[in-house]
Structures are given as structure tokens and as C-alpha cells.
Amino acid sequence: MKNTQSLKLNRDFRRVYKGASHAGGYTVVYARKNRYGFNRLGLTVSKTAGKAVVRNRLKRLMRESYRLMEDDIREGYDIIIVARNRAVGKTFEQIRGDISFSLNKLEMKK
């Protein structure tokens, strides 16, 4: 993704969790403004969601959803997408629509 880095450190995650959030049907989206000129994306899937294959599948769907709407998102924010356990087995369109709705609610779209 051309204008986005991945969010890695635990202290960064804890900082973002204090920011704005919106819970959708399958995901929860957190966002907080950062000091950089680009976005940072963190993905979280709980261990209770399933085995490694299931968790990787969810992360890929979430990353692909973000990639396709990256151009419409305002820059300079840290964003975390957390998958809820009920998202297991859902299609790409369901996940993408859920994330898009949450980002609109957070007024992250340009």
C-alpha cells in the first residue's frame, strides 16, 4: 500500500484504543490522528476466532478492504481494525461494507 505503513508496537496500539471508535456488525474500527503525514494500519484478530488459517483469512480480507478504499481515506491517522468472532466465514463484500460504514461514521472519508 503506497501511503500506509503497518502499526506494530504495543504502545501505539494502546494509544489508538483511547481514540474514536465505531463498532460494526463484524468489525470494530479505531482511529486517532498521528504526527506523520501518512496513515498507519493495525489489524487484530483474537485467538478465540479460530485457527491460524481462519485468522489469516480475516486479516487478508480486512487488509484488502482497506487497500481498495485507501484513496478515499484522510491521511495522517492511525487506524486499527479488530475482527469480531462472528466475522468468521463471511464474504469479502460483507467485511468491506462493514468497514466502509464504520469509516463513514468516524468521518474518515474525504
Added chain:
RNA sequence: UAAGUAAACGAAACGGUCGCGCCGGUUACUCAUAACCGGUGAGGAAAGUCCGGACUCCGAAGAGCGUGGAUGCCUGCUAACGGCAGGUGGGGGCGACCCUAAGGAUAGUGCAACAGAAAAUAAAUGCUCCGCAUUUUUGCGGAGCGAUUGUGGAAACGUGCGGUAAGAGCGCACGGGAACGAUGGCAACUGAAGUUCCGUGUAAACCCCAUCCGGAGCAACUUUGGGAAUGUUAAGCCUGCUCGGCGUGUUCCCUUGAAAGGCUUGAGCGCGUCGGUGACGAUGCGUCGAGAUAGAUGACCGUUAUUACAGAACCCGGCUUAUUGUUUGCUUACACG
């Protein structure tokens, strides 16, 4: 056709648009990096982490010992193994075929509930004979005996006949078991003829015997700083030598965060040939097929008949577990020829 049994193979393919990790090339840039082009990119179990190794460190990892651990029929294969192959003994199945921790109970110790006379140096109820007492019934004492008796998983080799006062492998016939044993086999084992003998089970109870094992693990481990003190012994540079300097060595203090290596060419893979019943070995030719670091394989669409279990994190050989499809050999039953 049905049921069963043993194996083998596969784990989607092709195309289009967007996107990701690594490698190579070109261009731009001081570098980091960016763009473009090309190549490459998860499994049969990658899983569980149950064994064995490689590798690294622990001063050395060589030998011995063990109130430690593991293994446990034999022979072989292998780097090694608790794995595999072939066989032996035992067990299951009508059969194809399958299962098997399978050394030692005359080295010693322990345990065997309940029931039963008795659960391991057998004798309670009893049976027979003798003596004494007693009207009889019977009682007491002595000697002999191991047949009988609700039990029990297991009861003193089994059945029959003889024999005897009563009895008893006491003797005989048939059968069973143990030790020795010809033959065959590298061995486990086999076990002819014959001889001797016949009081249980449990070692996945302690134990004995034989064999093997040093410990920890890639978050292993290695490299990459600053300052001070000490020393000039060895190697290197400044010089041909000495001295001196740099650097190196040792010790202490600060920094506890980061980067790089380890990281993929290996007991490798494919196809032949030869040896072996086989596991496997030898050899010829060809070939390079992931290497990330919050962890790369995704989204949408088309065609064909199409998906279950499931995602590498140092590597390799096994084992176990999860799970899908196809094919083949064989067995049994039924029907037809």
C-alpha cells in the same frame, strides 16, 4: 451387486484486471530507497511436539559410575531412533488379512479384597485302624490318610482302571505341562527318539539381567559501541634492529535498545541401470524448487465435473492425530455362465 480387506496416486488447472514477500537486471539518487521488466513463492499432514539426529554454546564432552531415565523376541536397514523391513512365537477373523511392551516368577522381597477349612512351610468338617470308657448313641487318646465339602479368577497334573484298613502318581493306560535333548536355522526358534520331574498368579508391583543416554536449546549462538585503568609477553602496521606510537590483550564502569549473520545446496529432488525377498544401498545423467520478522499467496471475473482437513518461522528422518477424492489387487456372500 453387496460387505470387507490391503495398497497406490492426487490435494485443482488455464486465462484476464488490481495487490503482496524475496531474488536478479535496468534507470534515477550521496545513501536509504523508488519506478519498470523478468523469475519465484506453503502441506500431505506445514498441525500435535511424541521420539531420533544435524548445528551451536556450556572450560573438555574422552573414560567410568549411577537410590537417574529410556528401550526390551531375532536378524537386518539407517547418520540415528522408541522408526522401518524380513522372520519367530502368541492371539483374532469363514477368509483376504490384522494385532502383539513378546527377557527373567528354581536371585530375593511384596501383594492376592469378598467367599472359602485352606490363597503357599496346607487340614477345619472328616475317613480308616488301634486302645480305654460307656447299656446304646457316643466321648477321650494315639497312629495313618489326603478321597469328600457350599467358595473362588486360580485349590495342589486331568480322566479311567487297578490297588488299600481307609487312601494317595502308589502303579498302569491315554492325555497335559516343565527341564535336558537329535535335526534344521546366522539367530529368535524348532523340538524326533528318549530320560527325569509335576503346589498358583502377578514383574504395564519393587526388582534382576541386557543395551543405550553429559546438559541446554535458533528467544541457541556469533558479530557490530563509549570511557577509564593496567600491561608491552606473543602476532600485525609505522622501521633493517632497539625504543616509542597505533592497535591488540586483560579488568572495571556506562548503554539493556537496535541491526546484521545464523537462514537454506540438503543424510536434497527427478529419471534410469545394477545388487538385495525387502527396508535399503551403489552408480550414471539431469536439476535448484519459499526464506518472512506482527509474519508475504489475497479481491473480482470467465471455462472445465469440484472440494475436506488445514498456513512454513533453524533444518532433516520418523511417529501420531485431522481430513477429501479417484483407482487397483485380493477375500466372502448371492445371482448368471
Added chain:
RNA sequence: CGGGGUGUAGCGCAGGUGGUAGCGCACUUGACUGGGGGUCAAGGGGCCGCAGGUUCAAGUCCUGUCACUCCGA
């Protein structure tokens, strides 16, 4: 990567030295009360996570396996 623990009645736990598995709460029935609560009495409920083995006999011993959970690097 390495190490440990747990699984037994609806729930929480004993029993781990082989010999027919218990305790508390809960549940059912009855009695006391006009009724409820409470108390008392009686009772039901288990193949001890699963599979196989050793043994006369396994919750207990052995092997494999599944799930949950904790600790260390």
C-alpha cells in the same frame, strides 16, 4: 522452544497404597405451617474426557489421544 497441572452427579470438589465412588449445594417426595421461607426425614441421579492394553479385578497401573489451563525463555 521447553516444563507443569486438570478432566469424577446439574455446579464446586474428595477418593490416587488396585477390590463394586463419596461430600456440600442443587433436584424429587413426604412431614411440620393457613401459605411461602426454613427445618427434619427419605430418595434419585455417574460406564470417573476418549480409545486400547496389563490384571481374576482398573477411577486408580501402562500406552496412545483429545480438550482446557498455568509457568519459563
